[in-house]
Amino acid sequence: MHWWLPQQGSTFAGPIDGLFIAILIITGIAFVLVEAGLIWFIVKYRGPGRKAFYTHGNTRAEVIWTTIPAVTMVALGLVSNHYWVQIKGRNSVPANAYPIAIHAKQFEWQVTYPGADGKLGTADDFTVRNQLHLPVGRPIVVALSSEDVIHSFYVPQFRVRQDVVPGMDIKAWFQPTVPGRFELGCSQLCGLGHYRMRAQVFVHTPEEYDAWMKQAAQEAKQ
């Protein structure tokens, strides 16, 4: 059992977790103030037999408790947007990102690798089912397409999620930071096999990745 966010596996995990913690602090303060206030009032002003204070409100108090949330929310929006643009913005994909194509269908992930030339759409591309191999420390751009219904590409450790929509070509990018084995899950209900639509994710050191690539390309040719 773990009680916190998953291991951090990509460059996005830092800022996203930071934002999560910032919101946890803001909402934590609001939560404690409101619930403690409620309990305090419940205990202190419990009737019957008290004389209730006849009042219809207090403009100053209401202005204060309208302004504070408003300012906090706008500030949070600005900070969030800063990271959002870095992650999903139109021009956010780094120019040197390593391309991989992922085609989703009920209920599997077909991963196409660029082969030795590092380019998709050339003769040395090859496809592997339900295995996503990635080099560590390098931006990756995945081109997502779907055969049938909407699926969703989700690797919790990378903090990356992107719906895969039929009829659309959607690119998502991320940069793995630690070698290891993770899982890619479908996080959009896609039919009766939704629960088993998963793939293994292997993040390799660059040398390991090159070795795997040679071997996998060989196997794919046979």
Add this chain to the structure above:
Amino acid sequence: MTSVAATARVPHAHHDDRSFVRKYIFSTDHKIIGIQFLFVSLFFLLLGGVLAMQMRWQLAFPGQPMPGGGILPDTMAPGGVILPEYYIQLVTMHGTFMVFFAIMPLLVGVYANFLIPLKIGTHDMAFPRINMASFWLAFAAGLVMFASLFVPDGAARAGWTMYVPLSARHDYSGASLGQELWSVSIILLGLSSILGSLNYITTVINNRAPGMTWFRLPLSVWSLFITAILGLLALPVLSGAAIMLLFDQVLNTHFFDTTAGGQALLWQHLFWFFGHPEVYILILPAMGMVSDIIANGSRKPIFGYHSMVFAIVAIGFLGWIVWGHHMFVSGMNPTLGSSFMVSTLIIAVPSAVKVFNWMGTMWRGNLHFHVPMLNATAFVAMFVIGGLSGIYMAATPVDMFIHDTYFIVAHLHYVLFGGSLFALFGAITYWFPKMFGRLMSEPWGKVHFWLTFVFYNCTFFPMHILGMAGAMRRIYDPTQYDFLKPMQPMNVFISISAFLLFATQLIFFVNFWYSLFKGKKADLNPWRDNGLEWSLPSPAPHGNWETVPTVYRGPYEFSSPQVAEDYLPQNRKLPTDREPASAPAAVH
């Protein structure tokens, strides 16, 4: 319908010679229609709960035979073991029944019908026959949806949000008739809601009693009025989308078929353009009724009445420009995501204002914790959690991580159960005497409240932690994923809490039915409240008033220094009160 026969006991000045069928079945009386909605939606609430229990069994004990599951046919659960295709039907139909046939009609069908004419001081709805048509359309919709559980290849199975193309093409979902019946039912329900909303809006605008100015309306009426406007504008969008979906399903049109030029995201835009106002349809009436109950339970005027009204209006307006926050990772243009994030964060402000004003109402009050007040206080405490957890998913980068996880499931249940359903337990108990002439049991109400409060939190709070661990929604067997295997004890804990939560609701049902026949008889005004409805006999007679009352003040004059009692009804004339200059509108 024997339960409502209690109404007949009340002597009333003019003889009521309507036949049994006109009085209790094809009735145009807004109170009977409200009560009809109550019985039907409580049935669907129970049904939705039964479906949820089966899901919780599968999630805690995947692949093990469910106790009592032997009665299900082999197409659902052979030997009591739930099949994946049955599991996603459970997911879909639990959401569908709870949203469309339990919470929404309980809040709007029951209380807009029952309360609006009583609280604004009129004899009935502006269009009583349209009102009756609205109930029977909703009933037909419920019947169609219920029937879809029993068709050969099973009920709809694309989630209550019915994302296309999964829902549009039978070869993708594996269901045909079930999917089509879902569309038909939603079209009927949309029609019903449109008729109902028209009626509520017209009635509030035109049929207020003399002296019942806009700013003397109880907040329950304000929230039901704004809800009706949302319903009138949102439901046609849903019905229109459902008609397109049905055409795709049966006529081979291609609105949503991406292999023939259709658009997958079109459905999501239409659905959530309806769906987010719908979220507020599901909470605003609860907020309004909670406001009434908290002022009563605190024996104090509502704190900041005007800002409460403006907050309701602001939520109603902002609710139209936030739908894209359901679509941050859908493939929608990310720049749109930025603007939807900002509007979504801003909608937290009127919600916060409401919470602070409820606390302000309780501050220095004379708190009476009767069962409605307990539930209303729990509403505030739980709505805060549901509201605050919404901020996490409003922030787009965080949403990318928690979208479609159990964090969302936790959030929506904190708003819908912790919010709306607690408010409803309070509202049902509160207005029960005015509906049926008897009070629900106070001790059993308290037992039900405390057990519900504990098991509810044990059920839904841990889902936040599951979501933080990355647990996806709508997964038939979470142990398929290595990273979720360690979380399985938490699923077992949640399921056991959910079973206890469900069992606790039987206390409510027994209390409800027992009190209908054997409950303590209620006087006119058992809660010592100010609303106009409390000047009528319990239960309120057909036609409500002989002559409509005159209103001299707002609805929350508790502990006023003008009178010795700690309440001051809206229609009680004090020597200092002047008659209203003119009736605000024609009163029939």
